[in-house]
Amino acid sequence: MKTFVSIKSPESTNPVESAIKAVAATNPKLEIVGTAEEAEFIITNEARQALGFLKDDEDVKVLVATFPGRQGESDRRGAESLAKAYPSRVLTRPMMASNGEEELVPFLLTFTGDMQ
């Protein structure tokens, strides 16, 4: 599955995006691509950006990976709302384990493209 990673970060080196790409690249089901236009699956940390991806390609699937605590609070609310509005196209996962929900890294290592 062609996968595009777009993580907004205040850090110029964007280490989180690099780390997510590295993890995703170890999953043989995922092929990292350079643009959203090529992608079948997009990983982002911004719910507003996720909505744009969903409108630009009616087949693309999106995972919103949210930061913990107050930093990610607004994106968590937005991501949960998007997942309800687009149940077969949007998933949410925390960057770090929270409330028993499977966190991002183990999820990406085994993700097969099934959005259930």
Add this chain to the structure above:
Amino acid sequence: MKILLVDDSKKHRTAGLADLMALGHEVVVLRDYSDVRMVVRQEHFDAALLDLLMPAEGMMLGGEGLSHLGQPLAVGYPLAVLLATEGVRYVAVATDTGHHDHPASALMDWMSGTEFNVNGNRVRFMHAPMKQIDGVWVKDWPEVLRRLLGLKEDAE
């Protein structure tokens, strides 16, 4: 005519752009309703063709408000009033959502078939005429335009 087309669905935007340009119209296409107010104040349009239901955007939203992000919003109704008030001569709202599927589309049954006058400009609401392109059903925006201009009676 110079036409503003606003629809969150890519297939409807793509089909509308191609079909309306083929008829010789100049078309500006918007994906996000949050861009409409700025664009209509910067450019003059003869007509506006709008979707009814679009996913709620993050505009002005924060805190609990973000729990509405992406939820279908009947934004076509206020946009129609805004655009007619801003001087767009002909405005149409066309939905492909069935009237059993969303209350805003059910209300369209009350609105369609009537010509509204907003600030001296014509506004019409309708269930969208549809057509197939390569097996995909898309809105027939030229037909919407014809009905808006009064060149053909609504099917209702």
